Amino acid sequence: MFGFLKGKKKGDKVFYSMVTGKSIDLSEVDDDMFAGRVLGDGIAVEPEEDTFVAPCTGTVTTVTDTKHAIGLENEDGVQVLIHIGLDTVKLNGKGFDTYVEAGQKVKAGDPLVKVDRKMLKEEGIPDVSMLVFVEPNGHKLSKFYTEQKVEAGTSALVEYE
Template identity: 40%
Template sequence: MFKKLFGKKEQNNEELLVAPLTGKILDLEEVPDPVFSQKMMGEGLAIEPTSGEVVSPVKGEIVQLFPTKHAIGIKTDSGLEILVHIGLETVSMNGEGFEGHVEVGNKVKPGDKLITFDLDLVKEKAKSIVTPIIITNSDVVEQMDKLNSGEATKGETELLQVKVNQ
């Protein structure tokens, strides 16, 4: 017991990712864009959203918020880097219909609101509403297990259990 209190703190190298959006869980191979479906950006999965709110899938720090607010990057304490990219070819919308609720450097925890967006506008103006959730530094991943399929609820549904190399 005293070792736990006073001993050297072990670094946790496991990360649990919860759904950043509410919607249908898709395999990355189902994303209608080869950059994502062929895992050029990294491993992960995607969600076809049914509402326009993105929450943090993990505890970490915001390391990137694109000026157009269509994508956000988060780094966890274990070093995992996660990109949530709302829709496909949404950069061409130049931020129209997107609102950021965090800034680079902010600390977040699962369920914290990151971005809201006009789902109907994205449906109308973008190639797809499918939203990839990518581990951009997949080289540090020792093991990744997909925990759910079907429907996801933002901030609640557990998506991935990831073990990070130390």
């Protein structure tokens, strides 16, 4: 159904969705830091599933103690931050199970973290999740696939050149 988003070839400069759901523009996130692109440009996804995956092949650079944020660097030196939910830092890791650690190599689609979205909802915490480009390493973000139904690890989310 979404074939135009899938099937990118190896070597294409693309970041895939880190979770299945609906992609939205970062400006739609109800948080000034993300909506204002203070940490960097990016895109957000309203999740429909609990498992978040690597959006690219590369190296895990950071897994926060609170497990709600994971940093990655791809083979082109582009550094991204996956931030799961809003104000999730206050949960101190409750509801998050991580599958990776800093320094670990991952391939696009490899599981990174599982989130108890039901618990987030019960706590009144929005689960909208962001993919933020904290260090584009000289690359230009060229296409954002917003307002799309996206699948974790297979749907293109952001292209760069």
